[in-house]
Amino acid sequence: MVETMPLNPQQDPTVFDTLLEPVQAYVEQQNQQRTLHHNETYSYGEFFRLLVFYFVSDIPSIALLIKTYLKKNLVSPALKLRYVPRSTFNDAFERFSPDLFRDVFVFLLSTISLHVVPELAALGVFYCMDGSLFPALCSMRWAEYRSTCQALKLHLCFELNRMIAVDFLVGTGKSSERDALRQMLAAGVTYIADRGYVCFRLFHDVLEAEAHLIFRMRANLQYEMQTLLTVQVPSAVRLVFRDITDQLISCSNDPYGHRYRLVTFWAGPIQFLLLTDRDDLTTFQVMLLYAYRWQVELIFRFLKRTMNGIHLIHHSQDGVTIQFSMLLIVSLLQLRLKQQAMSHHNQQEASESQEPNQSQEPEQRQESTKSSPETVIPVFHHLPSDQDLSHPYRFFEMIGKKLATYWKLGIHWLSTLRRILHYPFNDHALELLDSG
Numbered sequence: 083m084v085e086t087m088p089l090n091p092q093q094d095p096t097v098f099d100t101l102l103e104p105v106q107a108y109v110e111q112q113n114q115q116r117t118l119h120h121n122e123t124y125s126y127g128e129f130f131r132l133l134v135f136y137f138v139s140d141i142p143s144i145a146l147l148i149k150t151y152l153k154k155n156l157v158s159p160a161l162k163l164r165y166v167p168r169s170t171f172n173d174a175f176e177r178f179s180p181d182l183f184r185d186v187f188v189f190l191l192s193t194i195s196l197h198v199v200p201e202l203a204a205l206g207v208f209y210c211m212d213g214s215l216f217p218a219l220c221s222m223r224w225a226e227y228r229s230t231c232q233a234l235k236l237h238l239c240f241e242l243n244r245m246i247a248v249d250f251l252v253g254t255g256k257s258s259e260r261d262a263l264r265q266m267l268a269a270g271v272t273y274i275a276d277r278g279y280v281c282f283r284l285f286h287d288v289l290e291a292e293a294h295l296i297f298r299m300r301a302n303l304q305y306e307m308q309t310l311l312t313v314q315v316p317s318a319v320r321l322v323f324r325d326i327t328d329q330l331i332s333c334s335n336d337p338y339g340h341r342y343r344l345v346t347f348w349a350g351p352i353q354f355l356l357l358t359d360r361d362d363l364t365t366f367q368v369m370l371l372y373a374y375r376w377q378v379e380l381i382f383r384f385l386k387r388t389m390n391g392i393h394l395i396h397h398s399q400d401g402v403t404i405q406f407s408m409l410l411i412v413s414l415l416q417l418r419l420k421q422q423a424m425s426h427h428n429q430q431e432a433s434e435s436q437e438p439n440q441s442q443e444p445e446q447r448q449e450s451t452k453s454s455p456e457t458v459i460p461v462f463h464h465l466p467s468d469q470d471l472s473h474p475y476r477f478f479e480m481i482g483k484k485l486a487t488y489w490k491l492g493i494h495w496l497s498t499l500r501r502i503l504h505y506p507f508n509d510h511a512l513e514l515l516d517s518g
Contacts, residue, residue: 094506096160097499097515101415102134108189112182119177124166126182129174132163133404137389137412139500144171144395158504175401183407190411194418196244197488205363206294208242208371210378211266211275213259216386222397227255236385236406237262240378242274242371245489246417247381247410252403260284267291272360274375286338289359296372299355305331305344314364323347328365345369377485385409388493416491416499423515424488 095103113126132147135157141147145168151157152165202208218225218232227233233255241248249266251257259278264287267273272294279297288295309330320326326347333342345356345368356372363371385391391409394402498514505511 094508096503097419097505097507097511098135098138098161098503100507101138101419101499101503102131104194104415104418105186105190105411108186112185116182122177124170124174126174126178128164128166129171129178130183130186130408132166132171133408134412134415135161135163135503136395137408138416138496138503140390140496142390143393144168160504172396175396175398175404178404180400180403180407183404183411187407187411187414190414191246191248194414196246196414196418197421198243199245202243205367205371206360207271208374209248209268209271209273210240210242210375211238211259211263211273211279212240212375212378212382213237213257213262213278214382214386215255216392216394218255218394219397224399225254234402235259236382237266238378238381239266240381242374242377245377245485246414250406250410252399252406263288267293269293272296272371274371276375282333282336282338282340285336285340285342285357289340294358294360296356296358296360296368298372299344299357301353301355303333303344303355303357304335305333307331308341311343311365315366315369319366319369323349323369326365343368381413384413384491388491388496389413413491416496417489419499420491420495420515421488423512426512426516 099106109127109130116126136144136147139147141151148166148168148171152163157163213235215227215233215235218227218234220232222232222234225232225234235253235255235257237251237253237257237259238247239249240246251262251265253262260281263273263275263279263284267288269292273288274296275298277298277300280299285295285297307329311328311330313326313328315323315326324347326345328343328345331342331344332339340359342357342359343361345354345358345365347354347369354369354372356368358368360368385406389409389412391405395405396402495515498517502511502514505514
């Protein structure tokens with residue numbers, strides 16, 4: 083049921099309107115530039131808005147949203163969502179091109195302001211690559227996987243600098259992860275991937291694209307050491323990892339004859355072999371960057387479980403592509419709203435802790451205490467030092483806390499957002515979002 087909105091006579095935009103604000107004008111522009119269907123009664127903008135609400139609201143199924151929540155007026159009128167028949171909603175997946183939604187995703191990536199990890203930015207741009215299977219119905223013949231079941235695969239490119247997905251491809255369960263990476267290659271980026279991407283032809287393609295790599299290799303790697311490098315790691319790290327080596331190598335079965343750098347170490351009972359062409363990184367930086375690769379696994383879990391992405395709302399390939407585009411768009415909008423609320427709160431605290439200079443003119447004092455929700459504040463001030471690593475696991479805890487604070491969309495914060503979507507977006511809403 084709809085909660086009672088706090089008393090506020092002002093016609094402020096709702097929290098839902100503010101969530102949509104970064105893309106609202108662009109979606110309207112797309113709608114104006116489209117060639118309308120001769121009997122179109124359900125607009126692209128309405129369809130987009132309803133999809134955003136569905137993935138934010140955590141309603142278990144689209145049928146429940148349409149046939150119960152919308153048809154019985156259980157959604158607040160402030161959200162401006164009108165009832166549409168299920169058949170009309172399904173037709174929209176065929177009528178509107180998936181390119182429209184991908185364009186919104188690309189536009190959003192290039193226009194919103196999000197926190198970055200400055201130390202990572204100082205080392206370059208880092209993308210983690212991985213693919214994950216999503217179960218499909220047997221009737222979805224295009225999603226070929228096995229003779230006994232169908233599945234599709236989401237290939238995801240995850241940027242570590244801002245901790246967000248920046249590119250994706252939707253393929254069948256049998257689609258190649260290596261081919262997906264080839265299609266998403268960009269110059270200047272360092273790609274981080276697991277053993278499923280190991281292929282000397284792919285390594286060559288990455289280097290030819292003027293990109294870089296940090297890939298985990300299989301234990302049976304055949305190589306010859308050319309130069310033994312100095313291991314550069316904080317002393318406390320040696321308590322966590324053992325038998326750390328750093329060397330320049332050539333691989334006997336590499337037909338392209340490239341020279342690589344190989345960092346090896348043991349973590350408990352597991353040995354890691356990390357191959358890279360980045361000679362400028364320290365040993366510890368290579369190890370830490372690969373450890374960050376786990377973030378791409380976490381976003382798959384977030385998309386599947388937290389955002390209910392494992393439940394496909396349309397079974398055509400275009401429909402599935404639209405769904406994944408919307409999942410990534412909504413996750414970006416939510417992250418932007420969370421960081422906006424945090425920045426507003428932090429700047430309010432800073433303003434309250436500083437007395438205005440009485441020698442300033444009133445206009446100057448007012449300007450000095452203004453806060454901008456879009457301001458990006460730095461997150462990490464330095465890489466872990468030996469002092470930070472006085473306890474062997476302290477650096478993992480320290481980094482984990484920062485990620486949880488600024489980038490994790492926790493279930494409590496998401497529940498708060500769902501509860502106040504129809505609230506006016508004001509200081510009260512910002513306080514609720516920051517406390518959530």
